Amino acid sequence: MTAIHLENLSKSFGSFTALKDMNLEIADGEFVALLGPSGCGKSTTMNMISGLLDPSEGSIRFGDRDMRGVPMGKRGVGFVFQNYAIFTHMSVYDNLAYGLKATGVARSERDRRVKDMAEFLHLTPMLNKPSAGLSVNILQRLAIGRSAIMEPAIFLLDEPLSNVDAAFRAVMRTELKHLQRQFRQTMVYVTHDQLEAMTMADRIAVMDHGKLLQVGTPIDVYNNPSNVFVAGFLGSPGMNLLPGRTIAAPAGLCADLGSFGISAPLPVAGLSEDRAIVYGFRPEHCELTSGEGIRLPVTFVERIGARTILHMGNKETSLRGVFDNDVPVRTGENVTLSIDPANIRLFDAKTGDALTEAR
Amino acid sequence: MTAAAIDTSPTPIEHEDVRDSRKLGFWLTLPAQLLVLFIAVFPILMQVYISLTDWSPLDGIDWWQAHQLWNSFANYTDLLDDDRFWSALGRTALVMAICVPCEFLLGLGLAILFVDNFPGRRFLYSVLLVPMMVVPAVAGYMFFMLFQSGGPVNDLLSFFAGSPVRIAWLSDPNLALFAVIVSDVWQWTPLMFLILLAGLVGVPEDQLRAATLLGASWTTRFVTIVLPRMKTIIIIALAIRVIENFKVFDNFYIMTGGGPGVATETISIYIYKVTQQELIWGYVAAVALVILITLSIVSAYAIKRMSQSRETSQ
Numbered sequence: 292m293t294a295i296h297l298e299n300l301s302k303s304f305g306s307f308t309a310l311k312d313m314n315l316e317i318a319d320g321e322f323v324a325l326l327g328p329s330g331c332g333k334s335t336t337m338n339m340i341s342g343l344l345d346p347s348e349g350s351i352r353f354g355d356r357d358m359r360g361v362p363m364g365k366r367g368v369g370f371v372f373q374n375y376a377i378f379t380h381m382s383v384y385d386n387l388a389y390g391l392k393a394t395g396v397a398r399s400e401r402d403r404r405v406k407d408m409a410e411f412l413h414l415t416p417m418l419n420k421p422s423a424g425l426s427v428n429i430l431q432r433l434a435i436g437r438s439a440i441m442e443p444a445i446f447l448l449d450e451p452l453s454n455v456d457a458a459f460r461a462v463m464r465t466e467l468k469h470l471q472r473q474f475r476q477t478m479v480y481v482t483h484d485q486l487e488a489m490t491m492a493d494r495i496a497v498m499d500h501g502k503l504l505q506v507g508t509p510i511d512v513y514n515n516p517s518n519v520f521v522a523g524f525l526g527s528p529g530m531n532l533l534p535g536r537t538i539a540a541p542a543g544l545c546a547d548l549g550s551f552g553i554s555a556p557l558p559v560a561g562l563s564e565d566r567a568i569v570y571g572f573r574p575e576h577c578e579l580t581s582g583e584g585i586r587l588p589v590t591f592v593e594r595i596g597a598r599t600i601l602h603m604g605n606k607e608t609s610l611r612g613v614f615d616n617d618v619p620v621r622t623g624e625n626v627t628l629s630i631d632p633a634n635i636r637l638f639d640a641k642t643g644d645a646l647t648e649a650r
Numbered sequence: 651m652t653a654a655a656i657d658t659s660p661t662p663i664e665h666e667d668v669r670d671s672r673k674l675g676f677w678l679t680l681p682a683q684l685l686v687l688f689i690a691v692f693p694i695l696m697q698v699y700i701s702l703t704d705w706s707p708l709d710g711i712d713w714w715q716a717h718q719l720w721n722s723f724a725n726y727t728d729l730l731d732d733d734r735f736w737s738a739l740g741r742t743a744l745v746m747a748i749c750v751p752c753e754f755l756l757g758l759g760l761a762i763l764f765v766d767n768f769p770g771r772r773f774l775y776s777v778l779l780v781p782m783m784v785v786p787a788v789a790g791y792m793f794f795m796l797f798q799s800g801g802p803v804n805d806l807l808s809f810f811a812g813s814p815v816r817i818a819w820l821s822d823p824n825l826a827l828f829a830v831i832v833s834d835v836w837q838w839t840p841l842m843f844l845i846l847l848a849g850l851v852g853v854p855e856d857q858l859r860a861a862t863l864l865g866a867s868w869t870t871r872f873v874t875i876v877l878p879r880m881k882t883i884i885i886i887a888l889a890i891r892v893i894e895n896f897k898v899f900d901n902f903y904i905m906t907g908g909g910p911g912v913a914t915e916t917i918s919i920y921i922y923k924v925t926q927q928e929l930i931w932g933y934v935a936a937v938a939l940v941i942l943i944t945l946s947i948v949s950a951y952a953i954k955r956m957s958q959s960r961e962t963s964q
Binding site: 341343363364365368369370372373374376377378380381389390393394437438441 | 854856857859860861862863864865866867870874875878879
């Protein structure tokens, strides 16, 4: 078990910068998810931790050990591949024993550890079976077991659930989290699926275009996104983001949202007048009201069973709201939304950075 | 040649439409079947027939009258006592035992080099494949020239030795065998290389990385991941070369004519000489038939092994 320190980590391939100036501290035994769309640099980060790629700049330390120049076989890193990379020409036993054999662990010791690991992962009944043709959840356990048997300080998982269908993914998520609790290892999990990151990780690191944007607990990142990208990327649907300007009104500083009207007084003090901002709120935080609020037309009503999603707005700006499934609204009607000021998030229109913090 | 390897699949349940379509299929394929009959089955039957006689084109009777010279199995019993046949067969086996492993190891080595990218890889790749494209007879002439006593090989050796070297490569029995083996290895290593490279490229990258992360050295990875993954393709490559090498003729015949004496006489050259020079066709037919059957058994065994390894590797 080891903490991972990434300092000013950068990686470029020719003129393309895959990762820029990343700083991240991962505590001993922590489960951190690197979350972002494809091409955001998360896999590059993971490959540098595993030793497959050398950083262009910056350093990686495991505990006190600088990893510069340490080959991947000697880092003590367990890696679970997207497709598990099981040695399908070997039996389950030989897969589990592979690393111990390769590093010259004595036969009796090897046999004992393989049996223990098989017992722990419920693989004992299939130990002597060929590993080809096993079901996905067994392959996942085998892939984890094969790495875990080497007692690596760090476990890296590269989108291990992306080849699994949606229903099964839920089962696997639970199992994976369960395994991590048992192993108590430092785990870094790469995914583009926010649900996986939210449900499993102790902390989420959201990345985009080679930059680390925000690190925090799932709830914190969800509730207080540090910029517009994180706000829009997390949540399904993501946060509604309306361009607007601050305007002085009798009740206090409000946001002028153009054709949608004027918002209720803003919850952030100290903003100057006539400043370009982005006005954000989560789709589940708006309510229909007959009183004051922002007015806008409904463009589409999406009924998904448990909830109903209203698509609202105009060509330039569309927003969504999540309501009860029997919400009495039809396409083309105008609605008025009221939003609790506590749930409003403001961002700078130019930099995209958040202008609020949780209070 | 591979008739022994064809599986007889279980007969499906007969329905009327199946019977009908089968009848139609019979008529549609009849011309092709007749053709096969004439180009494959007929000559073999003819060969079996002649192999049981003393017939020769010089006898003045046509081949279908060869039964007048019927000698039962005398040709086959003669074969058992024919020292030249057995030594040619033994020599063919020796050539194979040297050529095929050399070509395999060189081809594998080259494939390992070429699996990673390096500057000039594409160019060298094309260059490496050139020998395979050369007509074997032309390759034979090339090596015939190279191994002349005043030829480039001796010139090169002279350069390193510092004094003139005049080795009579093609007229010394042992050196002649060496020279023809060199020509075969030169010509067919590229094929091995090509097949083995295809196999090597097909080894999953992730599995190699996984093995590396588990602490396996290059050698361990090669033995435990690469070779088992390439098993099928290695068997195919070896089978192709064994069968081809058994029939080796062109470059050997041009370089040495099987000589000096019979020092490089392989089974194909032996058959050719007995047919063309001694004209005892009945006997040759028997020899050729024995070899055909032997090769069929070997290739059937190889194909069986291939399909078995395919089942286990999946």
